[in-house]
Amino acid sequence: MAEIKPLRAWRYNEKLGEGIDELTSPLFDVVSEKYREKLYQNEFNSIHISVPKEGPDGELLDRRIEDWKSKGIIVQDKTPAIYVYYQYFKLPGDNKEYCRKGFICNIKLYDWDEKVLLRHEDTMPHSVDDRKKLLEHTQLHVSPTHGLYTDPTNSIEKYMDDTVASPLYDCEDYQGVRDVLGVIHDYKIIQEIMSLLKNKQVVLADGHHRYQGALAYLHEQRENNSSHTGEEPYNYHTMYLTNMESDDLRIFPTHRLIRKIKKFDPDTFLEKLSEYFLIRSLDNEEDVSEVISGKKWAFGLMMGEEVYKIRLRQEKYYEIEWEIPDVVKQLDVTILHYFIMEKVLGIKKEKQPSSKKIRFERSMSTCIKKAISEKVQAAIITQEIPMQTVKDVCFSGFTLPQKSTYFYPKVICGYLFGSIKPEDNNEKIDRSF
Secondary structure (H helix, E strand, C coil), X not given: CCCEECECCEEECHHHHCCHHHCCECCCCCCCHHHHHHHXXXXXXXXXXXXXXXXXXCHHHHHHHHHHHHCCCEEECCCCEEEEEEEEECCCCCCCCEEEEEEEEEEEXXXXXXXXXXXXXXXXXXXXXXXXXXHHHHCEECCCXXXXXXXXXXXCHHHHHHHHCCCCEEEECCCCCEEEEEXXXXXXXXXXHHHHXXXXXXXXXXXXXXXXXXXXXXXXHHHHCCCCCCCCHHHEEEEEEEECCCCCCEEECCEEEECCCCCCCHHHHHHHHCCCEEEEEECCHHHHHHHHCCCCCEEEEEECCEEEEEEECHHHHHHCCCCCCHHHHCCHHHHHHHHHHHHHCCCCHHHHHHCCCEEEECCHHHHHHHHHCCCCCEEEECCCCCHHHHHHHXXXXXXXXXXXXXXXXXXXXXXXXXXXXXXXXXXCCCCCC
């Protein structure tokens, strides 16, 4: 099953690390253009290698990495380690402080059909290609993906708790989340953590495009390397692993924005929807989440200042023609993408992952603003997906439509970088710790 191992991370030098909060950045798919431009003002911010202004495959990016290394901007840790990463956060309207506990390591790359690493979402081809190019030119995993393992006994938590008591970094990020990073060098503890995963499958929670990009790069290298052994550094991927049995895993909904539909007419759209959905007008857009909460196959719909609750007619469910198992067919997002995207708007399933007519948005307030200002033709409000549903879909061997989940909080970029260069991966675990 899952093979993991420690890594010699590249990190900002000690002096720069004292201001680590000025060097971290959001992941490439959640950073806004406005915030991105602000981060670019700091010449050493991690945004310059995770979302480079010149693109993921420019010569300037290649030179930047080597320049940072030669000048000691980033320095490689001397011995392989496992890095403990805790994220402390609160949710709106809730005074409880949550803590998502996990660790960062290297994990072997597995093809999906090996059923060791399980995905739950589809990917968008252009984003996969961008992430592959970035890996190729930086030779770094610039931010860890997020995977889930199962351990009902929390057998390694005591080691992680001890580690974050003396952290390498401790700062607040753009989400208002407190990110704490510690390091484990102890040989016996590292072996215990490696043993914990060796008989387990891992569910990919976040980072499908980065993982798929690394997998594509592996396939390319394997084909071009006649002496390929399977142990080269490009066979591994840097991942943040958390226990899916934890009470502090949170999955937010991701809403859909509709735009660029030719000759779009709200009245005609509602008329077509009524063939499949029961439609009720609402007085206030702020009530949408509450009105649809816990109701199967129910969504909010906003067009201009008009707000509706729509719910699939029960008998229509049996008209779904996609060849997928019931566990996937019954999901709200499947209903949305089959009946609204394909049947009403005419966007075929195979075209949806790359369609410019569909955009994704986590923020409810942003959906409201864009609908009222008519920057989009419609906003479709969805409900959060339970962790058990993610498990069920993964073990069915099928996937959710793209951008169905938003695991919160997001991992940040800038705490460490994992190299795939051979010379950066030739040290053994130091048994003296």
